[in-house]
Amino acid sequence: xxxxxxxxxxxxxxxxxxxxxxxxxxxxxxxxxxxxxxxxxxxxxxxxxxxxxxxxxxxxxxxxxxxxxxxxxxxxxxxxxxxxxxxxxxxxxxxxxxxxxxxxxxxxxxxxxxxxxxxxxxxxxxxxxxxxx
Amino acid sequence: xxxxxxxxxxxxxxxxxxxxxxxxxxxxxxxxxxxxxxxxxxxxxxxxxxxxxxxxxxxxxxxxxxxxxxxxxxxxxxxxxxxxxxxxxxxxxxxxxxxxxxxxxxxxxxxxxxxxxxxxxxxxxxxxxxxxxxxxxxxxxxxxxxxxxxxxxxxxxxxxxxxxxxxxxxxxxxxxxxxxxxxxxxxxxxxxxxxxxxxxxxxxxxxxx
Numbered sequence: 001x002x003x004x005x006x007x008x009x010x011x012x013x014x015x016x017x018x019x020x021x022x023x024x025x026x027x028x029x030x031x032x033x034x035x036x037x038x039x040x041x042x043x044x045x046x047x048x049x050x051x052x053x054x055x056x057x058x059x060x061x062x063x064x065x066x067x068x069x070x071x072x073x074x075x076x077x078x079x080x081x082x083x084x085x086x087x088x089x090x091x092x093x094x095x096x097x098x099x100x101x102x103x104x105x106x107x108x109x110x111x112x113x114x115x116x117x118x119x120x121x122x123x124x125x126x127x128x129x130x131x132x133x
Numbered sequence: 134x135x136x137x138x139x140x141x142x143x144x145x146x147x148x149x150x151x152x153x154x155x156x157x158x159x160x161x162x163x164x165x166x167x168x169x170x171x172x173x174x175x176x177x178x179x180x181x182x183x184x185x186x187x188x189x190x191x192x193x194x195x196x197x198x199x200x201x202x203x204x205x206x207x208x209x210x211x212x213x214x215x216x217x218x219x220x221x222x223x224x225x226x227x228x229x230x231x232x233x234x235x236x237x238x239x240x241x242x243x244x245x246x247x248x249x250x251x252x253x254x255x256x257x258x259x260x261x262x263x264x265x266x267x268x269x270x271x272x273x274x275x276x277x278x279x280x281x282x283x284x285x286x287x288x289x290x291x292x293x294x295x296x297x298x299x300x301x302x303x304x305x306x307x308x309x310x311x312x313x314x315x316x317x318x319x320x321x322x323x324x325x326x327x328x329x330x331x332x333x334x335x336x337x338x339x340x341x342x
Binding site for chain 2: 047048058061097118129
């Protein structure tokens with residue numbers, strides 16, 4: 001594939017610079033990476049989506065991806081830019097919940113009731129982890 | 134999204150989530166129900182997290198790059214059919230279709246996922262925060278050379294930039310140019326030079342000298 005014939009995913013942007021950065025979308029300063037996950041719930045939702053996909057093959061990854069794209073699309077860019085990791089995993093969580101509902105794996109009411117149990121302290125993470133995650 | 138957070142997220146406080154709408158009880162609820170239904174095990178979830186926290190990372194991609202630099206036949210196979218070429222490595226490549234795009238003196242490649250965060254996890258580990266940010270995802274397409282300069286990458290005027298938009302169908306990795314001053318280095322030494330950022334395409338591999 002030569003540089004003269006961009007492939008299906010490429011866009012030659014060399015001449016597209018107008019030099020004016022969007023001040024509301026200032027690029028984060030590239031620096032050292034943070035930890036893989038900022039909070040235990042983020043690791044948990046990531047692990048669940050990947051593990052369930054692998055264990056049960058209930059869905060192609062594209063099925064999850066499509067819902068993630070919808071969530072990203074519905075999110076204001078400036079909101080996400082202010083808290084990238086948290087917003088990203090909130091999108092991930094919402095996409096995963098929608099997928100589980102669409103596949104009739106977890107009923108949304110059942111999920112809401114169980115979440116209420118955890119929120120109220122009637123259940124806690126000790127049922128599946130040592131320590132608090 | 135509708136979340137009303139007015140406290141600092143710099144420190145994670147396990148007691149801050151008391152609403153059923155908060156992510157912590159929601160994720161715990163999902164795990165609780167899926168385990169109860171026998172669809173997933175806690176061990177499987179923990180193993181995924183462990184693998185990405187401790188094991189799967191850019192050294193995989195760096196070893197691929199080092200081999201491509203030192204084995205022209207492998208380089209050709211890699212550029213032609215990355216998934217097939219990568220079967221020679223002992224890490225798990227996964228099901229997603231991968232494409233490797235080679236930087237040359239005329240063309241510099243850089244990767245993005247404009248719609249979400251598609252990324253070649255098996256080669257590079259999890260994406261960095263900046264890759265997922267709206268700023269990167271929109272600006273790298275609009276003004277790639279300006280963004281590259283923010284990473285310290287100054288390309289000559291006659292170098293074209295190709296921006297590859299990843300999707301669920303195909304994930305891209307950049308094969309960076311081999312830098313000067315690396316003649317005679319073995320593959321492991323070469324692999325240690327190759328950075329994650331060079332394989333995303335926002336940086337070049339620096340010369341060791």
